[in-house]
Amino acid sequence: MTLKPTRLLNVFLFITSLTLALPFATADKGNSAASKKSETIKITLLGTDQMQFDKKELKVSKGSTIELTLRHSGKLPVNVMGHNFVLLKPGVDIAKFAMAAMQAKDTGYVLPKQAKDVIAKTGLVGGGDSTTITFKAPAPGTYDYICTFPGHYAMMKGKLIVE
Ligand SMILES: [Cu+2]
The missing domain is CATH 1.20.5 (Single alpha-helices involved in coiled-coils or other helix-helix interfaces)
Incomplete structure (x- = not known):
């Protein structure tokens, strides 16, 4: 066979x-x-009609990739209650940065020359909108994030902690 x-x-x-x-x-x-x-950490941060972020502290592990979604949970339009997320490099003066950024209506309230002070940022969102950015977690430490829409930074700020 x-x-x-x-x-x-x-x-x-x-x-x-x-x-x-x-x-x-x-x-x-x-x-x-x-x-x-290099795990990816997904974070959803809400911006409200009450001019608030829903989280004042974000914790991530070093070496991770951060996928951050900024969602405007309110109804007000972007020109009235716009929000963004701007993560600042260490040592940047928040008030100075925000005051200068106020003039930058055409570029999402961040001046092109301010890029050197920024680790990551989103564009502006209005009520019901959301936007997602992906960036590498910076070196271990604590970093400030703010919304640079005029008048918002005093209320809308928080800390990103990398550990
Ligand atoms: Cu805002």
Whole structure:
């Protein structure tokens, strides 16, 4: 009794697929170890019609990637009660920064020259809108975030803690 040609072909294909799968299995292991190191943390921050962020403190682990969604939970339009999220570099004077940013209506209330003081920022959102940004967690420490819509920073600010 001899094997039929189709059967031989099947055996051959089976062995080939095993050989091909092996290197990929090893590569997969490496990838999952790397992805564990740089986990993505999803945060939803609300801005309200009462000129408030719903969170005054955000905690993330070092090395993580932050996916931050800023959602305006109110109804007021962007020109009346617009909100953004601006994460400042350490040592930046919040009041000075916000006063200068007030002039920047055309660029979402952050002057282009202020980019050097900013780690990450969103655009402005009005009632019902949301926007999402992704950025790398900065070095361990505490960072200020504010809304730079004119007059909001005193009420709308919080701390991002990287640990
Ligand atoms: Cu605001």
